Amino acid sequence: MKIRTGMLITATGSFLFGLPAFASPVDCSQPVDKAALVKKVVYFEVGKSGLSADAKQQLDQLFEVIDGHPSLKICAVGQADKQGNPVANEKLSLKRAESVKSYLAKKGIAKKRIETVFRGEAYGSASFWSDTEDQAQDRRVEVSAYGE
Known part of the structure; x- marks a missing residue:
């Protein structure tokens, strides 16, 4: 499968934005932000996909909300x-999501x-020329829980 920069692709290989997709148990193409019951953002170090103590704390808080609601x-x-x-950034962004x-x-x-x-880096908020501190906001996984 050839991956084009800027295209949102699920880990199951589903292309979003109205293109053909494989069946997926969760549909992240929906406007999750509007329907999310809870949303957490976890951040990562440069080039890393391992969860920090703070990231685990954020996910623990999310878990407390969703536990018992199958x-x-x-x-x-x-x-x-954008560094x-x-x-490589596309692969890293997938590793980060898979870590979560x-x-x-x-x-x-x-x-x-x-x-x-x-x-990948397609939706990053920082410009290529911004400093490392600004780019830290782009090294993230947004985790949303939503109902049907």
Whole structure:
């Protein structure tokens, strides 16, 4: 599969934005921000996909809200800053989203309830020329829980 920069692609290989997609248990193409019951953002170090203590704390708070509500779906959208190779950043953004999924699964959330999506650097808020501090905001996974 060839990946084009700027296209939102789910970890299951589904192309979003109205293009053909494979069946997916969670549909992250929906406007999650508007329907989200809870949303957390976890941040990462440059080039890393491991969860920090602060990231785990954010996910623990999310878990407290969604635990016991099996109808809620979770969407984890991984992103990267504009440093480095764009293709490597796409892979890194997926690893970050998968790291969040793995952590929530270990806490007891069924993996089929969690859709991971990666955006690479295409949706980063910082410009290529901004300093590292600004780009830190782009190294993130946005995790939203929403109902049907």
